[in-house]
Amino acid sequence: MSNPPEYDMGQAIAELRAEQARIQAAGEHMASVTGSASSADRMVSATVDSQGRLVELKLTGTRYRRLAPAELCTRIVATVRAAQENAAREAATALSGLLPPGLGLPVDGDFDLDAMFDAAVSAAMASAPDTNETSPEGADLDG
Template sequence: MSSPLFNEMEAAMAELRAQQAKIRDAQEQTQKETTSATSKDRMITVTVDHQQRLTAVRFDGTRYRSLAPAELANRIVELVREAQEDAAGKALAMFAQLAPTGFGSDIADVMGGDFDLDRMFDEAVRQASEMDDPLPDARKGGAGHG
């Protein structure tokens, strides 16, 4: 006969494996993604890969030749930035669906490289402590207690 704790552990492991598979699928899908941005006049199109690296620049027609070099360069830079932001947004949306409940906007920090692992664990410990101690303020002599 299995203990309730063993059954809970098995269920948690199965859930963890299922989540791992979803994350792996999402990673594979994002690696195949490309994002393009096209100028309003349809003269220039740029494409970035899943890591937001520029992979292609395409010019339609010859009108771009009439632009001053600085103007052409600025348009390309703006389009690359736009494509990179779109690519980041796609990845963020995909991985936000997989984030644990309560993770909230922290997924943007993870994707942007500003993730604070220590802060995340400290917050998890704090929340777990609150669950174990339902009246922390009263026991600690919160405000108004002498």
């Protein structure tokens, strides 16, 4: 029977603190994320916060006054959506550094948590040392 590898509590605590610092930094970055966009003609520009809420809307010049209300609304909505997509990409980039290697964060928000979990477990199992041993009495440890 072999003894389990030594567990270095100090190193484990240091790694935990480092991970907590990374998570805190990512959270702070997430809170400060904004997204901006402008219409193709630069008439409309919008900025949204990390939650996708509109924080600034600018109409440049006076050309917008000659647009039909529906056309102006369409440009505003399209510009705000583009700003929201930019903010979502920025947020995804901030979060991607926290994920285990090999796991990506889809920008479109289409998460398959089961697949992500399965991939993480497979990666962990592939890198784990073989511990297929039995107890000293030869009993099966799995039940």
